[in-house]
Amino acid sequence: GAVVSQHPSWVICKSGTSVKIECRSLDFQATTMFWYRQFPKQSLMLMATSNEGSKATYEQGVEKDKFLINHASLTLSTLTVTSAHPEDSSFYICSASPGHEQFFGPGTRLTVL
Amino acid sequence: AQSVAQPEDQVNVAEGNPLTVKCTYSVSGNPYLFWYVQYPNRGLQFLLKYITGDNLVKGSYGFEAEFNKSQTSFHLKKPSALVSDSALYFCAVRDGDSSASKIIFGSGTRLSIRP
Numbered sequence: 677g678a679v680v681s682q683h684p685s686w687v688i689c690k691s692g693t694s695v696k697i698e699c700r701s702l703d704f705q706a707t708t709m710f711w712y713r714q715f716p717k718q719s720l721m722l723m724a725t726s727n728e729g730s731k732a733t734y735e736q737g738v739e740k741d742k743f744l745i746n747h748a749s750l751t752l753s754t755l756t757v758t759s760a761h762p763e764d765s766s767f768y769i770c771s772a773s774p775g776h777e778q779f780f781g782p783g784t785r786l787t788v789l
Numbered sequence: 790a791q792s793v794a795q796p797e798d799q800v801n802v803a804e805g806n807p808l809t810v811k812c813t814y815s816v817s818g819n820p821y822l823f824w825y826v827q828y829p830n831r832g833l834q835f836l837l838k839y840i841t842g843d844n845l846v847k848g849s850y851g852f853e854a855e856f857n858k859s860q861t862s863f864h865l866k867k868p869s870a871l872v873s874d875s876a877l878y879f880c881a882v883r884d885g886d887s888s889a890s891k892i893i894f895g896s897g898t899r900l901s902i903r904p
Binding site for chain 1: 823825830831832833835838840879883886888889890891892893894895896897899
């Protein structure tokens, strides 16, 4: 199957700093990628749809100025958590689809101190 | 709007026994249904999907799911559980069949298989 990678796999940062997470489709091109966050023992909540060459589409309740998404190429989308706070600590997962099936990255665990 | 419901937070089964993890869905058009499994601190692994065709769908690791249109259900099943099947299982529905279609996840069911 297709491969989606994320970097870093885990990150610890101080409150008030910004953190960038990368999502790459390794063996296919993805005009659309998706970003999810998952709190411990909870489900994945769709945050936004990342669109190559245009603005991301955010789900209701997700602050677009807080979670900046850039999809500058057909294989890379980035999520930047700006001015991170402890409540932003979570597991962030991206996904992309070459067709019918969606493939998920391994996730990035963000811990904000 | 589409949605999926997983009524059980946890399912406990003895090894070797059959298992069922329940899922019901709500969609306005044709359902595109999926099951994923997640191991601790890992991403999601695809198990199986229903797009069209036979109501009984066979997937990875011996899992299967039965699509029931009248009951709007898509329960995950396995004839004989393994301890290694212990994980978090998500049912999901997609709002279309293109690469731009969003996936919405159920709340998840933790499956625990005791030796």
